[in-house]
Amino acid sequence: MTLDRLEEIADRMCRLVGDNVEAECRVRRTRLGLTRFANSHIHQHHGEDTTDVRLRVALDGRVVSTTAVGLDDEGLGRLVTDTLAAARLQPIDSHWNGVNGPLEPATMDKADTSTIEVQPGERAEKVAAFVAAGDGLAAAGFLSTTFMEAAVATTGGLSVSGRATSATIDGIHQTGVSAGNGHQTDIAFSALDGSAAGSRAARLAELGRDAEDLDPGRYEVVLAPECVATVVSFLGVYGFGGRSYSDGQSFVEVGAEQFDPTFQLVDDPGDSRTVALGFDSEGTPKRRLVLIEDRISRAVAHDRRTAAKSDAESTGHGYPESYFGPIPINLIVGAGSASADDLIAGVERGIYVSTFNYCRILDPRTQVVTGLTRNGTFLIEDGRLSRPLSNLRFTQSFLEALAPGAIAAIGDDARYADSEFGPNMVIAPSMRLASWNFTGGARG
Amino acid sequence: MFDLASGAVQGALDAGASYADARVVARQHERIAARNGEIDGTDRNQDIGVGVRALIGSSWGFAATSDLSDGAARKVGEEAAAIARASARLRAPTDLVLADTPSVQTRWQSPYEEDPFAVPLAEKADLVIGATAEMMGVAGVALATGVLEFWSTDKWFVSSQGHEIEQRIIESGGYIAATAMGKGESQRRSFPESFGDYQTGGYEVVRGFDLAAHAGSLAEEAVALLSADPCPSGEFDLILESSQLALQIHESIGHAIELDRILGWEAAFAGTSFLDLAELGSLRYGSELMNITADATIPGALGSFGFDDEGTPAQEVDIVRDGIWVGVLSGRDSAHIAGLPPGGMVRGDGFNRMPMVRMTNVGLKPGESSLAEMIAATEYGIYMETNRSWSIDDRRLNFQFGCEVGWEIIDGEIGRMLKNPTYTGITPIFWGSMDMLGGADEWHAWGTPNCGKGQPLQVGHTGHPAAPARFKNVRIGVSGGPT
Numbered sequence: 001m002t003l004d005r006l007e008e009i010a011d012r013m014c015r016l017v018g019d020n021v022e023a024e025c026r027v028r029r030t031r032l033g034l035t036r037f038a039n040s041h042i043h044q045h046h047g048e049d050t051t052d053v054r055l056r057v058a059l060d061g062r063v064v065s066t067t068a069v070g071l072d073d074e075g076l077g078r079l080v081t082d083t084l085a086a087a088r089l090q091p092i093d094s095h096w097n098g099v100n101g102p103l104e105p106a107t108m109d110k111a112d113t114s115t116i117e118v119q120p121g122e123r124a125e126k127v128a129a130f131v132a133a134g135d136g137l138a139a140a141g142f143l144s145t146t147f148m149e150a151a152v153a154t155t156g157g158l159s160v161s162g163r164a165t166s167a168t169i170d171g172i173h174q175t176g177v178s179a180g181n182g183h184q185t186d187i188a189f190s191a192l193d194g195s196a197a198g199s200r201a202a203r204l205a206e207l208g209r210d211a212e213d214l215d216p217g218r219y220e221v222v223l224a225p226e227c228v229a230t231v232v233s234f235l236g237v238y239g240f241g242g243r244s245y246s247d248g249q250s251f252v253e254v255g256a257e258q259f260d261p262t263f264q265l266v267d268d269p270g271d272s273r274t275v276a277l278g279f280d281s282e283g284t285p286k287r288r289l290v291l292i293e294d295r296i297s298r299a300v301a302h303d304r305r306t307a308a309k310s311d312a313e314s315t316g317h318g319y320p321e322s323y324f325g326p327i328p329i330n331l332i333v334g335a336g337s338a339s340a341d342d343l344i345a346g347v348e349r350g351i352y353v354s355t356f357n358y359c360r361i362l363d364p365r366t367q368v369v370t371g372l373t374r375n376g377t378f379l380i381e382d383g384r385l386s387r388p389l390s391n392l393r394f395t396q397s398f399l400e401a402l403a404p405g406a407i408a409a410i411g412d413d414a415r416y417a418d419s420e421f422g423p424n425m426v427i428a429p430s431m432r433l434a435s436w437n438f439t440g441g442a443r444g
Numbered sequence: 445m446f447d448l449a450s451g452a453v454q455g456a457l458d459a460g461a462s463y464a465d466a467r468v469v470a471r472q473h474e475r476i477a478a479r480n481g482e483i484d485g486t487d488r489n490q491d492i493g494v495g496v497r498a499l500i501g502s503s504w505g506f507a508a509t510s511d512l513s514d515g516a517a518r519k520v521g522e523e524a525a526a527i528a529r530a531s532a533r534l535r536a537p538t539d540l541v542l543a544d545t546p547s548v549q550t551r552w553q554s555p556y557e558e559d560p561f562a563v564p565l566a567e568k569a570d571l572v573i574g575a576t577a578e579m580m581g582v583a584g585v586a587l588a589t590g591v592l593e594f595w596s597t598d599k600w601f602v603s604s605q606g607h608e609i610e611q612r613i614i615e616s617g618g619y620i621a622a623t624a625m626g627k628g629e630s631q632r633r634s635f636p637e638s639f640g641d642y643q644t645g646g647y648e649v650v651r652g653f654d655l656a657a658h659a660g661s662l663a664e665e666a667v668a669l670l671s672a673d674p675c676p677s678g679e680f681d682l683i684l685e686s687s688q689l690a691l692q693i694h695e696s697i698g699h700a701i702e703l704d705r706i707l708g709w710e711a712a713f714a715g716t717s718f719l720d721l722a723e724l725g726s727l728r729y730g731s732e733l734m735n736i737t738a739d740a741t742i743p744g745a746l747g748s749f750g751f752d753d754e755g756t757p758a759q760e761v762d763i764v765r766d767g768i769w770v771g772v773l774s775g776r777d778s779a780h781i782a783g784l785p786p787g788g789m790v791r792g793d794g795f796n797r798m799p800m801v802r803m804t805n806v807g808l809k810p811g812e813s814s815l816a817e818m819i820a821a822t823e824y825g826i827y828m829e830t831n832r833s834w835s836i837d838d839r840r841l842n843f844q845f846g847c848e849v850g851w852e853i854i855d856g857e858i859g860r861m862l863k864n865p866t867y868t869g870i871t872p873i874f875w876g877s878m879d880m881l882g883g884a885d886e887w888h889a890w891g892t893p894n895c896g897k898g899q900p901l902q903v904g905h906t907g908h909p910a911a912p913a914r915f916k917n918v919r920i921g922v923s924g925g926p927t
Contacts, residue, residue: 032900034899034900035530035531036899037534038708038709038710038711038712039536039707039708039709039711040534041502041503041531041534041535041536042503042530042531042533042534042535043502043503043504043531043536043709044503044504044506044709044798045503045504045505045506045527045528045530045531046506046507046527046798046900047505047506047507047508047523047524047527048507048508048509048796048900049508049509049510049511050493050508050509050510050796051510052491052510063483063485063486064486064487064488065485065486065487065488066487066488066489066490067487067488067489067490068489068490068491069490069491069492069493069510069796070491070492070493070510070511070512072512072513079490083488086486086488086565089564089565089566090483090486090565090566090569091482091483091566091569091570091573092483093482093483093484093485094482095482095484119530120505120526120527120530120531121530121533123530124530124531124533124534125533127533127534128533128534131534138708138711140708140709140711140712141712141713142712142713142899144899144900170712171712172711172712174711179711181712247586247587247623248586248587248625248630249587249623249625249630320487357715357837357838358835358836358837358838359835360833360834360835361833362832362833362846362864362866363629363630363864364630365625365628365629365630366628366629370833370835370844370846370866370922371835372835372837372838372842374837374838391837391842393835393837393842393844393868395844395866395922395923422901439844439868439922440842440844440868440922
């Protein structure tokens with residue numbers, strides 16, 4: 001199915017609903033290729049090509065959305081009929097904010113042509129390079145390529161379409177008693193270097209042998225980009241989302257000084273590095289959103305619904321699949337000038353953490369989160385990694401960790417990093433923080 | 445639909461697969477959400493398509509398409525075989541072999557009384573809107589939410605070994621929650637459970653919740669929590685109500701006993717397990733009160749079905765017997781490697797996800813005590829209800845849970861309400877400390893509709909029978925708030 005065909009379906013669905021009905025239709029095709037490996041061989045190989053149609057209608061404020069996968073022309077007609085019938089039985093939604101009218105079309109096309117046609121054998125070659133980088137180690141992970149194209153139309157006259165690609169390799173090497181991770185994400189499959197990602201994972205795994213326990217307590221930390229990405233993703237999901245903000249569950253006070261002056265955070269789908277379509281599911285063009293600048297929380301992400309509640313405009317963050325409502329998903333943390341080695345060199349006694357694992361929020365307003373370290377935890381003594389540590393549990397307020405005066409230095413190594421909420425969401429550097437609350441060790 | 449699935453299987457075989465199976469899956473999902481006494485969204489999903497597994501050597505190839513036109517199924521079968529063949533670049537030393545399972549041709553349907561999709565949308569919306577309105581009527585409640593969800597799933601499974609199985613599974617459930625906001629904090633109470641309770645069944649499941657009867661008291665508890673004392677820190681006796689214990693089972697037992705994790709197949713993402721197959725039959729998992737089964741045959745439980753997505757019949761498997769680890773969750777490939785019979789525990793999330801080892805209904809057999817007896821027998825301890833947060837390491841050993849509310853127990857009686865209660869522990873030590881377990885009267889098969897596993901991420905529906913239980917000398921009250 002071509003982009004032209006997606007546009008045609010979206011427009012046709014909006015015509016089919018008839019007069020005096022507001023409608024918004026998103027048609028999306030996703031082609032996913034995924035190669036999984038474990039115990040140093042490929043064990044699951046996945047290919048998928050699906051097209052889904054999401055139709056949202058409003059009849060005098062009675063709103064229903066239906067998403068369907070696998071429809072022919074007859075099915076599309078039924079989708080319209082069924083959705084309208086369901087809407088007639090609905091209570092009125094007093095927060096319905098209508099559909100978008102004609103807007104300046106988003107021109108962003110972030111599809112890499114070579115990534116669209118990647119074959120399973122090409123993915124397998126890069127996986128083989130990752131595995132080969134860890135001689136004698138057990139490798140596990142995945143390499144995925146995604147091509148998404150989508151069109152959105154509304155009865156208000158909006159019609160937008162666009163394409164995006166992404167490629168990710170993420171994996172670990174294991175010694176049997178330790179593990180290390182490597183991660184790369186890019187718009188282009190050709191940019192992935194399986195050998196480099198595998199080498200990083202193997203080096204961390206080897207360094208992690210003979211880990212020792214450390215008593216829990218507060219320590220200065222150097223967090224690798226994966227850890228920073230997880231911290232930032234929690235800020236984005238539980239704080240800078242329009243729903244949590246309008247519900248009063250967010251810590252964000254727009255206009256208030258809440259963070260260390262060195263911490264800058266934007267949501268920027270237009271950045272050349274970010275994986276993004278140029279518009280959201282409502283067709284609103286995405287725009288650069290400054291979230292934290294000069295200590296101050298500046299804005300939150302909105303869809304049309306939460307924007308209306310907050311007397312604001314949609315920022316192009318409407319994702320109906322999101323449990324959390326509109327949230328920023330193209331987050332970029334401002335990089336510093338120190339190398340990752342410099343960050344470690346500045347610590348007299350502290351802990352280096354490669355990855356956080358299984359982080360869960362205890363209270364969204366204080367941003368207290370518990371989780372564990374994984375894939376490489378090391379004691380820092382006198383500016384160097386002195387010995388590997390067993391994994392530690394932390395229970396830490398992320399707000400407190402990034403508060404004024406809490407950030408000692410930020411690295412120059414910003415890159416896409418995996419996060420608790422998945423890859424393709426945060427570009428983050430390493431970070432040195434004054435204090436982190438480790439509340440348990442390997443024995444609990 | 446069997447023809448489509450058969451065409452996909454034949455396409456894979458003709459392209460060189462040694463084994464292939466295919467599922468045509470048609471799914472309906474309806475979600476009705478209310479917020480503060482108003483409708484907050486009605487979303488419906490329908491999907492249909494075919495997914496094919498092809499085995500060549502040591503690797504699975506999986507391909508899926510929503511295109512059901514002539515020839516598309518056969519083509520996707522061929523694609524699955526081609527994908528599997530590409531894995532030869534990095535193959536295992538030995539080929540995968542599938543443990544035997546009977547080749548049956550049959551139909552199965554989960555029991556239900558009232559088709560949830562036939563209940564008028566307005567009736568369902570009114571129910572959940574009304575409950576949230578009642579919660580908002582309690583002074584101090586800032587946010588009241590409610591969700592009802594329903595699924596109808598039809599599957600047609602065909603394998604190259606002669607399976608032809610049609611299934612229909614109906615699932616229903618939901619929840620309501622009240623949130624009160626204080627200075628720099630929020631407190632939440634939810635019912636029946638923080639993520640909801642879900643069953644294989646029809647609208648009678650939701651009617652059985654009696655949401656209206658619980659909304660008011662729930663909201664009052666959320667407000668009261670704002671002025672409650674913080675949970676004390678220390679090593680105390682801990683009593684868990686059954687929905688929290690169900691999640692404890694899910695995280696510290698259910699995932700740990702997944703054979704694909706034990707074999708390292710999920711090492712990078714979900715993680716591995718602290719369990720070693722060499723210790724199957726001898727490792728002490730917990731106290732002698734602990735008897736865990738994985739039982740996909742419990743009527744009404746969310747993890748029940750007729751056949752799994754490899755065509756293996758649903759069954760009851762002992763996992764922990766008198767505290768000793770004796771069983772795993774397995775599929776045909778992993779079971780053969782471990783030298784075990786296949787457990788019938790492989791399921792996929794829709795047509796476009798490759799089936800993988802999944803919990804069925806992993807739960808505790810009831811004991812002989814009761815919640816009242818546990819409280820009466822506790823000199824000092826904390827009783828915790830309803831999950832609020834959960835975290836466990838990649839080997840399923842080191843966990844920390846938070847609950848919505850705690851209650852102090854002094855000299856056998858419930859005392860003051862406590863906010864932000866948490867507890868932490870190490871899996872076999874924690875389960876080894878269980879000294880009282882509730883009986884059949886307080887036993888309930890909780891349903892979890894949001895179990896994430898695999899890549900691409902799959903959301904699984906699992907069941908967890910549990911009763912209240914008491915644990916001795918647990919570390920309670922881990923705090924991470926601002927210093």
